[in-house]
Amino acid sequence: MFAASLDTTIEFLKGVGPKRAELLQKELGIYTYEQLLNFFPFRYIDRTRFYKVKELNPDLPYVQILGRITGKEQIGEKHKRRIVARLTDETGSIELVWFQSLKWVDENVMRGKVYIVFGKPTLFNGSFSISHPELEPYPRPTTMTGNLRLQPVYNSTEKLKKFFLDSKGIQKLQTLIIEQHLSEIRETLPMPVLQKYQMVSRKQALLNIHFPKDVEALKAAERRLKFEELFFIQLQLLHNKKLRELKFKGHRFEAVGSRVNTFYKDILPFEMTGAQKRVIKEIRMDTQRGIQMNRLVQGDVGSGKTVVALMSMLLANDNGFQACMMAPTEILARQHHESITSLLDGKLSKVAVLTGSTTKKQRTKLHAELQNGEIDILVGTHALIEDKVVFKNLGMVVIDEQHRFGVEQRAKLWRKNTVPPHILVMTATPIPRTLAMTLYGDLDVSVIDELPVGRKPIETRHFFEGQRLRMFGFMKAEIAKGRQVYIVYPLIKESEKLDLLHLEAGIEQISDQFPRPEYQISIVHGKMSNADKQFEMQQFIDGKSQIMVATTVIEVGVNVPNASIMVIENAERFGLSQLHQLRGRVGRGAEQSYCILMSGNKLSADGRLRLDTMVKTNNGFEISEIDLQLRGPGDITGTQQSGVLELKLADLATDQLILQEARSTVMDILNKDPQLEDPAYSLLKTYLAKRSRGIAFDKIS
Ligand code: ADP
Ligand code: MG
Numbered sequence: 001m002f003a004a005s006l007d008t009t010i011e012f013l014k015g016v017g018p019k020r021a022e023l024l025q026k027e028l029g030i031y032t033y034e035q036l037l038n039f040f041p042f043r044y045i046d047r048t049r050f051y052k053v054k055e056l057n058p059d060l061p062y063v064q065i066l067g068r069i070t071g072k073e074q075i076g077e078k079h080k081r082r083i084v085a086r087l088t089d090e091t092g093s094i095e096l097v098w099f100q101s102l103k104w105v106d107e108n109v110m111r112g113k114v115y116i117v118f119g120k121p122t123l124f125n126g127s128f129s130i131s132h133p134e135l136e137p138y139p140r141p142t143t144m145t146g147n148l149r150l151q152p153v154y155n156s157t158e159k160l161k162k163f164f165l166d167s168k169g170i171q172k173l174q175t176l177i178i179e180q181h182l183s184e185i186r187e188t189l190p191m192p193v194l195q196k197y198q199m200v201s202r203k204q205a206l207l208n209i210h211f212p213k214d215v216e217a218l219k220a221a222e223r224r225l226k227f228e229e230l231f232f233i234q235l236q237l238l239h240n241k242k243l244r245e246l247k248f249k250g251h252r253f254e255a256v257g258s259r260v261n262t263f264y265k266d267i268l269p270f271e272m273t274g275a276q277k278r279v280i281k282e283i284r285m286d287t288q289r290g291i292q293m294n295r296l297v298q299g300d301v302g303s304g305k306t307v308v309a310l311m312s313m314l315l316a317n318d319n320g321f322q323a324c325m326m327a328p329t330e331i332l333a334r335q336h337h338e339s340i341t342s343l344l345d346g347k348l349s350k351v352a353v354l355t356g357s358t359t360k361k362q363r364t365k366l367h368a369e370l371q372n373g374e375i376d377i378l379v380g381t382h383a384l385i386e387d388k389v390v391f392k393n394l395g396m397v398v399i400d401e402q403h404r405f406g407v408e409q410r411a412k413l414w415r416k417n418t419v420p421p422h423i424l425v426m427t428a429t430p431i432p433r434t435l436a437m438t439l440y441g442d443l444d445v446s447v448i449d450e451l452p453v454g455r456k457p458i459e460t461r462h463f464f465e466g467q468r469l470r471m472f473g474f475m476k477a478e479i480a481k482g483r484q485v486y487i488v489y490p491l492i493k494e495s496e497k498l499d500l501l502h503l504e505a506g507i508e509q510i511s512d513q514f515p516r517p518e519y520q521i522s523i524v525h526g527k528m529s530n531a532d533k534q535f536e537m538q539q540f541i542d543g544k545s546q547i548m549v550a551t552t553v554i555e556v557g558v559n560v561p562n563a564s565i566m567v568i569e570n571a572e573r574f575g576l577s578q579l580h581q582l583r584g585r586v587g588r589g590a591e592q593s594y595c596i597l598m599s600g601n602k603l604s605a606d607g608r609l610r611l612d613t614m615v616k617t618n619n620g621f622e623i624s625e626i627d628l629q630l631r632g633p634g635d636i637t638g639t640q641q642s643g644v645l646e647l648k649l650a651d652l653a654t655d656q657l658i659l660q661e662a663r664s665t666v667m668d669i670l671n672k673d674p675q676l677e678d679p680a681y682s683l684l685k686t687y688l689a690k691r692s693r694g695i696a697f698d699k700i701s
Helices: 017-028 033-037 102-108 158-162 167-184 191-196 202-210 215-247 258-267 274-286 305-318 330-344 360-371 407-414 433-439 465-480 493-513 530-541 576-583 605-616 620-631 633-637 639-645 656-672 679-692
Strands: 043-046 063-075 082-089 092-098 114-119 122-124 127-131 134-137 150-153 294-299 322-326 351-354 377-380 394-400 422-427 444-448 459-464 484-488 521-524 547-550 563-568 594-599
Touching: 017 158, 033 167, 063 092, 082 102, 114 127, 150 167, 167 202, 202 215, 215 433, 215 656, 215 679, 258 305, 258 330, 274 294, 274 305, 274 444, 294 305, 305 322, 305 330, 305 394, 305 422, 322 330, 330 351, 330 377, 330 530, 351 360, 433 620, 433 656, 459 465, 459 605, 465 484, 465 563, 465 594, 493 521, 493 547, 521 530, 530 547, 563 576, 576 594, 576 605, 576 620, 594 605, 605 620
Parallel strands: 092 127, 294 422, 294 444, 322 377, 322 394, 351 377, 394 422, 459 594, 484 547, 484 563, 521 547, 563 594
Antiparallel strands: 043 150, 063 082, 063 114, 082 092, 114 134, 122 127
C-alpha cells in the first residue's frame, strides 16, 4: 500500500477509481484530493428542524421527518416495480416510494423501526409522498463528520449523478479525505494575520466548511476562507504594483510651472470642484515621486474629467514633456480635441489631433512636429499607438474609457519613451469600490464624486405605454423651445429580429407624430455603415435634426449640450449601468434636462427596482452598488475581465469589509517588506513564485 496524501490523484480515493476520477476531472476539474477538498458546498440544509406530517405543504423544499415505518410492500411489474412504504408520526402518515435500489431498500428499511427521512414532499390525490428519500436510522450515530446539523449540498452534474456522485456521494468522498488527511492541511496565511483578525486555522476552516459543527463554526470558516481568497488576489495585484514601482522609474515632474498656473488662474472659466482639486493633487503627488504613475480616475458623466486630464497634461508640458490623450472613437477624440483647444483658447500649449481620418499629408507634418517637440499635446484614437507615431519626449498619457483598451495596447503606450510615461486612465462608468479594488487593484484609484455646482440634476420619470401620447406632447413642447431629443431602443442579439421590428414600428410612429418638414429625424443603429452613422450623428450634433432615434450605439458617445431629453424605450430591458450611461447623454447644457423611461405594464421585481432606482437617484456610484447587488460582478463588467471575479466564496456585493481587511493587510505587509524576506511570509513568496509560473493555489497548501 502506498501512503496517500493530499496531492494524490483522486482516482486512488476509496470509492472513486478510474472511471469516476475521469468524470470528476472532466465535470468539476478535480484531479487531486486537495482539489476535492477545495470544492465547497454551495449551500446547507438545516437538519435541526423536523417537520410533522401535519405541517407539510407542497411549497416546502427539502424537509426532515422523524417517524416509524408502519408498512412496506413491493408493487408493480418489471420496470414499474417499486417499493412503497408508509411513514407514520403522531400527526399522520406519508408514503415513501422507491423505483430503484429496491434490493437495498428491501434489506435496509425495516418495518417497525424509527428513521429520519429526508426529501422533497409532493402532494398527490390529497396525500403526501416522498420519492427516493434519504433515510437515516434514529438516533444518529456521532462522528466527526456525521451527525450534521447543517448538511452540505454540493453541485453535481447529470453525468456524475449517474455514477452516484450526487451531493451525497461527494459528501462521502469529502468525509474520507477529512477523516484521513485533516492533519496534513497546512496553514496558508501568516500567523500574525490570523491573530489580528481572529480567524480560524485553514484546517478548522476546511473541516467546518464541509461539515459545520454549527452555524457559528460555519460563519467562522466562511470568513476565514473568503479572507484567504481575497487576500491572495490582492497579494498578486499589489505585488505586481510594487514590482512595477520598483522596476520602472518615472519622470519626475518637479514643478508646477507657468502653464498650469496661468491656466488655473487666468484661463479656467470656472472654479474647480473639491473632487477635481483633490484628484489633481493626487496626480501631482504621484508625478513627483520618480515612480511611474498608474492611476484610474472614476467620475460620472459630467463630473469634469476633461479639465483634470488637461491639467495633468499641462503639468507634463511645464516639466518639458509632451502628453497625449487617447479616446476609443473618432467622434470622442475629436470632441476631446475641441474641448481642449477651446479650454486653452489657443494659448499655452500646442495641441494636435490624430485619428483614422487624418490625411497622409497632415500625418507627415504631424509626425515631424511630434518628433521635434513642437506639438505639446496630441489627442487621438488608437492611431496614437502606431509605431510610426514617435514622440520627442512623452511624459503623460491619458486614456479615456479604459475598458475599451486592452492590456497590450496600454503596454504599447508605455514603450513610447525609454522611461515609460505616467498613465492616467479615465472612466465614466462608476463601479463599486469592491469591484474597483479587484479589477483595478494594481492601479491607484481616484474618484470624482461631485458634480460642478449649479448643474441642474436630470429629472427622471417613468411612463407606462398608456402615457405615450403625453410623452410625445412633452417632446413637442421641448422641441418648440429649441431642444433636441434622443429616443433609444434596445437592440439585443438574442432578440434581434423582434427588436428591429420594434425599432421600425417606433420609427414609423415617430415619423407620424413628427412629420417633415417641421421636424427632422436622425436614425442611427448598429446595422448601418460607419459613414452613414457618422453622417446622421453629425446632423444631430449640428442641430439639423431635432430627434435622434438610435439603438444603444450612442451609449459611449457624443456630447450634444442642446439635447435635453432622453427617452428610453423598453427601459425595463436595460441594465442599470446602461440606463445610467444613456441618461448621461443629456444634462450637459444649461437647460433643465429630462430622462423618460418607457416601459410595459408588466414589470419584474428587478425591473421595477431598476426603474425606481433611476427615478430616485442620479448618483452613479449609488446606482452601481445596486447594480452589483442585482447582477453580481461578472455581468457588470462584461465577460472579458471576469477571470479575477470568479470567486469561490467571497461575494463582492456583500463582503466589502473582508475585502477591505484583506487589501489593507496585504498593503501593510508589502509596505514593510516589499520582497517578502521575513520567514513569516515565506508561504506568500512561494505562492507568488508558483503563481507566476502558472501553478494554481490549490497546489501549494
Ligand atoms: P466628463 O468628461 O467627466 O463627463 P467633462 O469634462 O466633459 O465631463 O465636463 C462636462 C462639462 O462641465 C464641460 O462643459 C466642462 O467644461 C464643465 N465643467 C467641468 N468642471 C467644471 C466645474 N468645476 N465647474 C463648472 N463647469 C465645469
Ligand atoms: Mg469625458
